[in-house]
Amino acid sequence: MKVTIAMDSFKGSLTSLEAGEAVKRGILKACPDAEITVLPLADGGEGTLDCIAQYIGGEEIRIKVKGPLGEPVDSSYICDSENGTAYIEMAKASGLTLISQEERDPFLTTSYGTGELIRDAVEKGASRLFIFIGGSATNDGGAGMLQALGAKLLDGEGNEIRPGAVGLKDLAAVDLSGLAAVDISGLAIEVLSGLTEAEFSDLAGRSIEITVASDVINPLCGPDGASFVYGPQKGASPEACIEMDKWLEGFAKICGFDPFEEGTGAAGGMSFALKNLLGAEIRSGAELITEITDAENKISGSDIVITGEGRMDGQTVKGKAPFRILELGIEYGKPVHGICGILGEGSDECLKAGFKSVNPLTVPAMEREEAIKSVEDTAEALFSHIM
Numbered sequence: 001m002k003v004t005i006a007m008d009s010f011k012g013s014l015t016s017l018e019a020g021e022a023v024k025r026g027i028l029k030a031c032p033d034a035e036i037t038v039l040p041l042a043d044g045g046e047g048t049l050d051c052i053a054q055y056i057g058g059e060e061i062r063i064k065v066k067g068p069l070g071e072p073v074d075s076s077y078i079c080d081s082e083n084g085t086a087y088i089e090m091a092k093a094s095g096l097t098l099i100s101q102e103e104r105d106p107f108l109t110t111s112y113g114t115g116e117l118i119r120d121a122v123e124k125g126a127s128r129l130f131i132f133i134g135g136s137a138t139n140d141g142g143a144g145m146l147q148a149l150g151a152k153l154l155d156g157e158g159n160e161i162r163p164g165a166v167g168l169k170d171l172a173a174v175d176l177s178g179l180a181a182v183d184i185s186g187l188a189i190e191v192l193s194g195l196t197e198a199e200f201s202d203l204a205g206r207s208i209e210i211t212v213a214s215d216v217i218n219p220l221c222g223p224d225g226a227s228f229v230y231g232p233q234k235g236a237s238p239e240a241c242i243e244m245d246k247w248l249e250g251f252a253k254i255c256g257f258d259p260f261e262e263g264t265g266a267a268g269g270m271s272f273a274l275k276n277l278l279g280a281e282i283r284s285g286a287e288l289i290t291e292i293t294d295a296e297n298k299i300s301g302s303d304i305v306i307t308g309e310g311r312m313d314g315q316t317v318k319g320k321a322p323f324r325i326l327e328l329g330i331e332y333g334k335p336v337h338g339i340c341g342i343l344g345e346g347s348d349e350c351l352k353a354g355f356k357s358v359n360p361l362t363v364p365a366m367e368r369e370e371a372i373k374s375v376e377d378t379a380e381a382l383f384s385h386i387m
Contacts, residue, residue, distance in 0.1 A: 003027060004302040006039040006295055008309035008321045009047060010341050013371040016040045016051050022372045023306055023339060026379025031387055039293045041307065043321040044213035044285025045134025046091040049078055055292050056080060056087060063120055065093050065113035066148075068137040069105075070163060073098055077117050085128045086121035090114045090267060091135035094144075096234065099137055104235025106139035106227075106244065110163035111270055115148025122208060131274065132213045132285060133267035139165045139231055139244050141220065141251050142273025150178030151277075165227075165268075168247035174255055176277060212274050213285035215319045216266035219259070221249045226265035234268070248272075286324035295325065300332040304386070306379070308339040308358075314346020317353040330354050337386075339378055341371070357382070 005027075007019035014022070020038040027034055040051035053060075058080030067073035078087040091097065093113030096104065114131075121129060138144070143153055144163055152175040153161045161167035219225050227236065227245040236244065248269055252259035257276045264272035266282075274280040290296065299305055307325040309316070317323050322338060329336035338350060338358040350358045359382050361374040 001031060001033070001304065002035045002037075002302045003304050003306065004037045004039065004295070004298045005306045006041040006290075006293075006322075006325045007307060007339070008041045008043070010310035010371060010375075013310065013341070013368055014375070015047060016042055018368075018372065019308075019375055022375035023379040026376035027306075027383050029376070029380045030383035034383075037298050037302075039295050039298060040289070041321045041325065042132075042285065042289050043134060043215045044132040044288070046089070046095055046097055048132040048134070048213070048285070048289070049087060049089045049092070052087070052289060052292050053078060055294075057082075058085070058087070061120065061124070063117070065116040066110065067098050067113055068094050068096075068109040069099060069103060070110060070112070073113065075113060075117060077121060079121060079124060079126060081125060083128070084126055085130070086124075086126035088114070088117045088121065088129060088131045090131065090133045090270065093117050094138050095135045096137040097135065104137065106137070106164065106231055106234045106236050106268060107166040107240060108164040109137045109140070109234070110144035111136070111138045111140055111142055111268070112144035112148045112163060114270070115145035118145065119149055126208075128209045128211075130211050130213065130288070131280070133270050133274075134214070134285065136267040136270060137234055138270070139226055139234060139236070139248075139268035141165075141168060141248050141269030142271075142277075143168060143171075143251070145270065146174075146176070146273055146277065151176045152178060165244045165247060168251045169243070171247075171251055171254060208278075210274060210278055210280035211288070212266075212271055212280045212282045213288045214263070214266040214271055214282055215285050215321075216271070217263050217319070218265035219262055220252055220264040220269050220272045221245050221259035224265075225260075226269050229265070230268065284319065284324070286319070286321035289321070290324055290328065296328050299325070299328045299334060302334055305329045305334050305336040306339060307336060310341040311344050312338055312340040312347055312350055312358055313344025314349045315344075316347075317349050323353070326354055337382060339375065339382065
């Protein structure tokens with residue numbers, strides 16, 4: 001029997017590969033002759049680069065950048081210089097895990113450090129960037145990132161605005177002409193700086209192809225936008241969410257773009273800036289990861305597929321990473337079973353979508369060693385029943 005395992009992380013307990021290896025050990029207890037392939041799974045958030053490092057090659061580049069609150073932090077990205085490609089994880093520079101619960105404040109947190117990673121990669125010769133934007137601590141619409149790349153975001157007196165979402169309160173003008181210094185081209189050059197695309201091409205030695213990995217479909221603004229949906233988990237009060245939504249809408253209008261466009265609210269609006277101002281393509285993070293790991297080929301040759309995450313509920317089937325594995329399993333006629341830490345509201349939607357079973361841990365656990373043992377036991381119980 002051939003089994004493909006592609007588990008997402010159990011946030012706070014197990015990484016993707018730790019969960020996958022635990023499932024493997026459990027299966028082998030019930031079915032010692034099983035041929036098992038363990039693939040990493042992620043949706044573009046924290047830990048994505050660790051998941052895919054063995055599949056993409058290149059070297060880890062370590063640099064110090066500005067963290068979410070402007071303090072220096074040690075960060076890194078992966079650069080495949082042979083292919084001119086860099087892989088950047090926003091969480092490593094502007095992520096929630098870089099600050100304490102008490103420090104969370106999207107009024108002040110900035111995406112500047114992510115811009116520094118992008119700039120360093122481009123200056124080292126990368127012409128193709130993959131940017132994974134999950135797990136951010138920011139809600140500045142990508143303003144800090146743009147400033148790190150040389151853009152000028154100015155208040156009414158011609159001064160650079162402050163870091164964080166609060167800086168957008170004073171925003172009066174945006175000038176992207178400085179991006180030419182790092183060879184970053186965008187779609188809004190004529191609108192924002194008075195340069196034609198041809199003039200900008202002469203300034204910039206080359207254009208940069210940017211792919212953004214995100215599974216968030218929320219718009220930048222509105223009741224389903226970045227501020228109201230994700231602001232609270234980043235430390236924003238209800239009143240702060242109202243203010244930030246207003247400031248982000250003003251930012252979008254100054255730039256000449258629709259603040260209610262689907263998908264531009266990811267990472268506190270980072271997807272808005274990357275897509276509309278730097279010409280990035282936004283793709284499903286889960287889809288991109290499965291391509292990088294060649295999951296389709298592995299699944300097509302399997303007899304059974306196992307996937308899951310810390311919590312499976314009604315949101316799982318709305319584009320989350322395990323759902324992408326389910327889609328591939330259905331495409332090739334393979335039974336797909338889910339293993340998760342807990343079942344949440346709407347988990348029956350997973351069965352309706354096509355999962356053969358969804359199995360919460362036999363003993364719910366958050367501590368790493370206990371969680372590993374419980375995942376093993378759950379996988380063993382599942383396969384004892386299947387066999």
